[in-house]
Structures are given as structure tokens and as C-alpha cells.
Amino acid sequence: MIVDVLLFKITLLIYFVATICYLVGVITRKEQFNRSAKWILIGGFVLHCITLKVRWLTTGITPVASLHESLSFFAWSLIGIYLLFDLRYRTPMLGAFISPLALALMILGAAAPKKAPAVNPMLDSWWFPIHVTLAFLGYGVFAIAAMAGIMYLLQERMVKSKKFSGLFYRLPSLDTLDSMNYKCLTFGFPLMTMGIISGAIWANSAWGGYWRWDPKETWALITWFLYAALLHGRLSIGWRGRRAAIFAIIGFCCLLFTFFGVNLFLSGEHTFRSFTGE
Amino acid sequence: MHIVIVGLSHKTAPVEVRERLAFAPTAMERPLRQLLDLPPLAEGLIVSTCNRVELCAATKEPDSAVAAMRRFLADYHDIALEEIDPHLYDYQGEDAIRHLFRVAASLDSMVLGEPQILGQIKTAYGYAVEFKTAGLILNRFLHKAFSVAKRIRTETGIASNAVSVSFAAVELARKIFDKLDDKGVMIIGAGEMCELAAKHFISNGVTKTLVTNRTFERAEKLAAEFNGRAVPFEQFTDHLAEVDIVLTSTGAPNFILGHRQMEEIIRRRKHKPMFLIDIAVPRDIDPKVNDIDNAYLYDVDDLQEVVQANLKERKKEAGKAEAIVDQEIGQFYQWLANLDVKPTIIALRSHLEKIREQELERTFSNLKDLTDKQKKGIEAMASAMVNKILHKPIAMLKRTQDETSGEDYVDAVRSLFDLPAPSFEDKDIRTLDEPEQ
Numbered sequence: 001m002i003v004d005v006l007l008f009k010i011t012l013l014i015y016f017v018a019t020i021c022y023l024v025g026v027i028t029r030k031e032q033f034n035r036s037a038k039w040i041l042i043g044g045f046v047l048h049c050i051t052l053k054v055r056w057l058t059t060g061i062t063p064v065a066s067l068h069e070s071l072s073f074f075a076w077s078l079i080g081i082y083l084l085f086d087l088r089y090r091t092p093m094l095g096a097f098i099s100p101l102a103l104a105l106m107i108l109g110a111a112a113p114k115k116a117p118a119v120n121p122m123l124d125s126w127w128f129p130i131h132v133t134l135a136f137l138g139y140g141v142f143a144i145a146a147m148a149g150i151m152y153l154l155q156e157r158m159v160k161s162k163k164f165s166g167l168f169y170r171l172p173s174l175d176t177l178d179s180m181n182y183k184c185l186t187f188g189f190p191l192m193t194m195g196i197i198s199g200a201i202w203a204n205s206a207w208g209g210y211w212r213w214d215p216k217e218t219w220a221l222i223t224w225f226l227y228a229a230l231l232h233g234r235l236s237i238g239w240r241g242r243r244a245a246i247f248a249i250i251g252f253c254c255l256l257f258t259f260f261g262v263n264l265f266l267s268g269e270h271t272f273r274s275f276t277g278e
Numbered sequence: 279m280h281i282v283i284v285g286l287s288h289k290t291a292p293v294e295v296r297e298r299l300a301f302a303p304t305a306m307e308r309p310l311r312q313l314l315d316l317p318p319l320a321e322g323l324i325v326s327t328c329n330r331v332e333l334c335a336a337t338k339e340p341d342s343a344v345a346a347m348r349r350f351l352a353d354y355h356d357i358a359l360e361e362i363d364p365h366l367y368d369y370q371g372e373d374a375i376r377h378l379f380r381v382a383a384s385l386d387s388m389v390l391g392e393p394q395i396l397g398q399i400k401t402a403y404g405y406a407v408e409f410k411t412a413g414l415i416l417n418r419f420l421h422k423a424f425s426v427a428k429r430i431r432t433e434t435g436i437a438s439n440a441v442s443v444s445f446a447a448v449e450l451a452r453k454i455f456d457k458l459d460d461k462g463v464m465i466i467g468a469g470e471m472c473e474l475a476a477k478h479f480i481s482n483g484v485t486k487t488l489v490t491n492r493t494f495e496r497a498e499k500l501a502a503e504f505n506g507r508a509v510p511f512e513q514f515t516d517h518l519a520e521v522d523i524v525l526t527s528t529g530a531p532n533f534i535l536g537h538r539q540m541e542e543i544i545r546r547r548k549h550k551p552m553f554l555i556d557i558a559v560p561r562d563i564d565p566k567v568n569d570i571d572n573a574y575l576y577d578v579d580d581l582q583e584v585v586q587a588n589l590k591e592r593k594k595e596a597g598k599a600e601a602i603v604d605q606e607i608g609q610f611y612q613w614l615a616n617l618d619v620k621p622t623i624i625a626l627r628s629h630l631e632k633i634r635e636q637e638l639e640r641t642f643s644n645l646k647d648l649t650d651k652q653k654k655g656i657e658a659m660a661s662a663m664v665n666k667i668l669h670k671p672i673a674m675l676k677r678t679q680d681e682t683s684g685e686d687y688v689d690a691v692r693s694l695f696d697l698p699a700p701s702f703e704d705k706d707i708r709t710l711d712e713p714e715q
Contacts, residue, residue, distance in 0.1 A: 159453060160568065162580045173456035174551065238548030241572050 004058055005114050007051040008072060012106045014044035015075070019103045022096040026170055034092035041099060045079045052076060062129040064136070071109030073132070074259070075102040077140035085144060089180060091172050097147040127202030135195035138188050139255060142227070145184035146252030149245035152177040156242055174241065181244050182234060189227050196220055219258040226251045279320065279415055279614065280340040281374040284347040284366060285332035288388050291365035293328075293579050297560035299355055299362065301326035302529065306405040309354060314411045316350060318343040321413040323420070325381075325402040327395065328471075328559035328578050329388050334378060336415040340370045372611050375419070379603045382423040383430040388582045389443055390592045391436035394470055396427050418613070426606045433602065435595040443578065444475035446585040447555050448482050451523055454553050454574060462486030462521035465504075466514060467528030468496055471557045475525050480504060488521055490514040492528070515539055519546040527557040537566040544573055555581070619675050622688045625697040626671070630664045 018040040025033030052073065055063040063069040082098045155171040158164050171177075199217075200210040211217060230247040233239030239247070286299060301309050301324055313322040313333060321336040333351065337343035348366055352359035369377045380386045384395050403420045406412035412420070431437050448458075455461055463484045465476050468491055480487065487506025491497035497508040509517045515535070518524065528534060535554075540563075544552060551572040556563045561577055568575040576584075638660055642653065671691060678687055691697065 155453070159450070159574055162576065162583050164583065168453070173452060174454050175456040238550075240549050241551060243571070 004051055004055040007047060007054060008106075008114075009110065011044055011048045011051050012103070012110055014040060014047060015079075015099065015103045015106055018044055018095075019099040022092065022099050025092060026096045026167075034095070037092070037095060037099070038086065041079060041095065042083060045076070045083060048072075048076045048079065062132060064129075064132040066112070066115075068109050068112035068114050070132075070136075070259075071105045071112060073136050074139055075105040075109065077133075077136040078102045078105070078143050081137065081140040081144060085180070088183075089172070089176065091176070093151060093170050093172065094144070094147060094180075097151060098144065101143060101147065125202055125205060127198055127205060131195060131198040131202050134191050134198055138191035138195050139259070141184050141188035141191060142248070142252050142255055145181055145188060145248040148177050148180040148184065149248040149252075152181065152245040153242065153249075156245075178240055178244065181248055182240075184248070185227065185231050185234065189231050192224060192227065196224060216258060216262045219254070219262055223251060223254040223258050226254055279336050279338060280343075280371055281334065281336055281378075281415065281419060281614070282340045282343050282347070283332055283334045283369045283374040283377050284344055284351065285325075285330060286362070286365045286367065287330035287332075287386065288579070288582065289386070290367055291362075293559060293561065293577060295362060295365050296328065296331065298357060299331050299351060300328070300559055301331065303401070304529075306402075307409050310406060310409045310411045312354065313347070313350060316343070316346040318346055321406075321416045322411045323402060323406040323416055325399050327398045328557065329395075330381070330386075332378075332381065334374070334416065334419075336413065336419075344368045344370065372607060375607050375610055375614075376603060378419065378423050379426045379606060380600075382427040383599055383603065384427070384436065385430075385596055385599055385603070388578075389446070389585050390589050390596060392442040393431075393437060394442070394474070396424065397470065400424065415614070419610070422606065422610050426603065429606075430599045430602050434598040436592055436599050442474070443557070443581045443585070444471060444478050446581050447475050447525075447553075447576070448478045450574075450576065450581075450584055451479070451553050452482075454551055455522060458483040458523075459485065461523060462488065463523040463525060464488040464490065464509075464514070464518060464521040465500065465506075466490050466524065466526040466534070466562065467492075467530075467558065468500060469527035469557065472525050472527035473500070475555065475557070476504060479523060479525075484523065486521065488517055490517075515543065518543045518552075522550070522552055524552065524554045524563075525557065526555070526562040528562050530558070530562055531560060533562060533564045535563045535567065537564050537570070540564075540567045540573055541570055544570055619688055622691055622697065623672050623675055626691055626695060627668060629695055629697060630668060634660045634664050 018037050021033050021037035021040055025031070025037055052063050055069065055072075059065070064073045078098060079102050082095065082102075085094065151171055152174060154167060155174055155177060158168045159174065199220075203212065204210045226247070230239065230244060230251065233247070234244060286296065288296070291299075303326065306324060309324055310322060313319065313324060313335070316322075316335075318337045318339040319335045320338065323332075323334040325332040325334070331351070333347045335343055335347060348363065348368070349359060351366070352362055377386070378399075382396055382399050384391050384393065387395050399420070403412065403416075406416065406420075451458060451461075458479065461484050463476060463479050463486070465472055465487070476487065487501070487504045488509050489497045489501040489504065489506050490509045490511050491500070492511045494508065494510060497511070500506075501508040518535075524535075526534070540552075540554075544550075549572050551574065554563055554567065554573065554575040556575060556577045559578060563575055563577075565575065565577065567573055638657060641656065642648065648656070675687055675691065
């Protein structure tokens, strides 16, 4: 228990250093900062994997049962997917947007109570890890889509208004950012869909019903429809660029509400009671 | 003789004003003749590009010439002088020489060091020669400007890192499309800038080239040059959806591409982005097109913004170039000043020599019993007198020739001795011209 919290804190610190490195790299436009930031991030990610494994072994269930664990898992999937993305797109600017987001999730996770939740027999199912892993990988991919969307809007604004700041030279081309949006959508949407389906199957085995209109389920469905609309718009109507970027950002906001808002404002089966330490 | 320049450029006037004051490059005879008809002007030249209009003249009365040229620019284009006056600048004497040297060397260009302006001035000068509005002074002046520009280009780094409006366009395209390999470009109209930009695009990977022109033969010719395809001008909008980049530079007085047309084209492209570069002045594409999602329209002024950052390096080199300009101004201004003083001195001397010869002849015919030795003595005395009389005035003329008062002395000497007006065909002046390389 103490070991995994300590590991978590070290991971957070490493992510913090990586974030600073990315930001310094973007401001000073020095390549070496971006390079070291990436390696620091990789180091942090490896440690994060160990942290999650230790937590898993300690609590005995997939470490997504409490808010603290979920936030940590969210940050982990976000960084993991970013690192995969970086293999393809190699854009340190994206890192400068992703790492602060992951850091924010980690800080929130550090604020949440770290006590292991009482083992709920419902969670003791193979569907649980499948459901949460798919869902969080989807979250990570959509987070990247949203960040790429913000970058797109920034860059598009500069190209359109013909007023350029230093960021203009650092941000990737509009085409690259738009293709990230598309890539994220083609990966994120199936992940999310499978996440929801696996959740429904799991719910059926646990409660004997596929869908119970629990607030989280409802919001997940709303989010799913948003992304479905975007995917449809992209594939058949030719949505792209600004509209797709805005959609990706709205979709991610919706997703964050599904994740946080439902826990904080609404109640249902997905609510983490451990948020208040109970 | 003075050199004066009246004009406006991208630094003093927005494109809306410049496009109204531009002279059509195909019809330069009328404006050149009208310019030369202005009473104070002896020689005239008009440089008209999308970034500037410069009226350059040689005159004896610089102040009235400047006033007349300002008025001409307004009257010729049927615009109230008050409307354009704040956008106009004028230069006289040394400042005018500096200005043209700087313009030719691309030190005053929108994109510092861009090479097109020199060619444009050469073309303008070609018209002035063709219609005989350039005489000795402008001939000499322009050739000097060309050689100064050439010297600056080779001796400084001002033209290194090919930064130009056309190259800036390519860089922008990369910020929109990332890779240009699978992209298409359409060239509408023809123009040096347009063709240059097209060349840049093609050398950066653009594979598909469409060319259109009001004259289909010209489109075909250009298309062959770029390994592209010519499309009829009347139907060019039908083909716009096929390309990603549009380069336009027609002489059309109105927009050839409107907002609604472009909306339709973008829709047909399934909102794939389009980059439109309007190099024409007056503009070819309705500026409102830029408001359409996924359409990015840049006119000549906009492209300036883009290259500012790239120009920082060149600005360092510009310092060296300015030093060369200063140096060359000195030489040319000297020549210009000599042009007036030298013939005056020559005329003055020959006037007195003639008197000396005549008087010697008369004296010798009256005094027939002079010995040769005595004759030589009288001849020497006469020569010494002429030289002594001339010594001070000539020294004064030479000393003051670089000052503004120099012309007053020249004028006084000419009036007092009733000297004939200097002719530009004067051999002595001709020999001052260095042979052109």
C-alpha cells in the first residue's frame, strides 16, 4: 500500500519534470528540451506501469476501482497512447499539450483518497478489466483528438487571420492535425463502442440487465452519439478541419463530464463512493 | 539637371490605393508621353508593379516637377489628388538617386532582396527607351541603378535564402497541406511572380498543374512549360475543385472569383482545404473568400506578413548593401553635377580662346614687322591672360559643383558670357559615360 503510493508520487514528479521540459522546449524552440522531455516521459510511463501493477497486486483487483485509481489509469492510458502516437507523428508540440493534461489528472488523483476500496464482489469479473481498459484507452485517444483539435484551432486561426506568433512555426501543419483527428476517431470510436458493449455484457452478468439508464451510462451514450456524429460527418459529409476539431473538443468535454461530473453531481452504480473516503 | 521621383509603394499605400494608381503594363506609351508633356520635365520613366508606382524624371525645376507629377498621377487615374496625396512620397537630387538605387537593389521591396523588382524596372526602362522618354540622364541613371543592384546582389547576402513572395507562398502551403506531393495547382493568368510561384510549387512536389488564360494559346504554352494541362478561361471555375492551390495574377479589373462560387467549389471538394494566392493588383479574388471555412486566401499584402520572420537574416545584410548604395550615390551624383559644370567650363574656355585667336590675328596683321620672338612673346602673354582670367572662375565652378549654389554660378557664367546652351550630344560629356558591361 505504501509502496504503490510512493511510486505514484514519484511518477507524478517525473511527469511534472517532463511537462516543464516540454513547455521550455516549446518556448525556447530548442530541440534538446523536447528530446529529453520525451525520454523523461517514457521513464515516467514505465514507472507508472509498475505503480499500477503494484497497486493491482496490493488490492487484488484491477486498479480502477476508486477515483484515485481511475485518474491514475486515465493518465497512464493517455501517456501510453501519446507515446504510440509520437512514433507516427513525431510532434513534440502535442507532447506539450498532452503532458500537462496527464499531469493535471495525476494531481487530482493525488488529491483523491488513496485508500483501497473494499472489494466489491461485482468487480470480481473478467468483464471488469476489459470494460475499463477499453473505456480508458478510448478516453486517452479522444483526449489526444481534443488536444490536436485545440492545436488545429490555434494554427487555423493564425493561417486564417494572417497573424503569426512563434507558435506558428512550432505547430504542425493543418493537414497533419486534421489527420490526427481522423486517426483518433477511427481508433477511439471502436474502443469506446467496445467499452460500452463490454460494460453492458458485464452489467448483464452482474445485475441481470444490459442497460439501466444509470447517469454514467446515459452520458456515455450521449458522448458516443457525439463521436458517432463526428465520424459520420467526416466519412460521408466531408466534415473536417475546424468543425471536426471543435467536435473533438466538445466530445472530450462531454467525456470528461461523463467521467467527473456524473461522479460529483449525479449518483448511480458507477459512482466512486471512495471519493469521500467512505 | 535634377532627378526627381514621385511615387507610392506598399510601405505608404494599401493595395486598395495601389491598384487604382497602377499603370497597365501593356499600354505604357500614353502615360509616358503625357508624363513627358508636363512642362518642367525633360525625361520621364514610369515603374508600375503591384507593390509600387514610381514616376521618375529629369528636370531643371525639381519643385514644380514634383507638383506636376503628383497632379499627373491623380489626373491620369481620375482620382482627386487630396485622396492619394497622403500616400505619395517624393524625392529630389541625392534622395531620389538613393531611392531608385534602393528600389532596384530590392532594399525597399516588400520581401527584402527579392529579385523580381530589378526585372520590372528594366522592363519599365525598356518602355521609356522605346518611346524615347528617357534621355541621357535617365539612361545613365538607370544603367547605374542596374549595376548597383548587381553589385549588391553579388557582394552581400541579401539575396541568399531565396525568400520571396512566391517562396513564402510555398512555405504557407506547407503549413496547410504538410506535403505537396499529391497536390494540384492552377495558374490563372500569367505574370512573372505567378510563374515563379508555380515553379516553386512544382519543385516542391506539386504534381498536377492546370493553366488558364484569356488567351488560350498562352495558357497552352505555359502548360507545356510546366508539363501541365491548359483549360479554357471561360470554364476555369469548373476545374477549380480539382486543385488545392490557386495562383492568380490576371489583369482583370474586377474579381474573377467570387464568394459564392468559392463556397460551391469548397463544397464540391468535400471541404478539403484550398489555398488561394492572389498576386494580381487589382485583386482577382473577392477578399470575402477568406471567410469560407477551409479556404485560405492570401493577397499580395498578406504574404508580406508571412515573410517578416524570414527576413531578419537578410536585414543584417541590408546594412552592407546600404553602404554600397551610399558609395555609388556619391559617384553618380558627382557625374550628374559635372554634367552641368563641365560643359560650362568648356564653353567658357573655348569662348575666350576664340577671342584670343581673333585678337592675335588682328594684332599681327597690323604689326607686320614683328620678329618671331616678339610674336611668341605676345602669344604667350595672351594665353597667360586668358588662363589667368579663367583661373578663378573655373576654380569657383569646380569648387561649388557639388553644392546647390554651383548651379547659380553656372547660370551666372552662362548669362554673363552669353554661352550657348549645352547639348547632350556634346562629345566631351559622352566620354564621361563608362562603357556598359
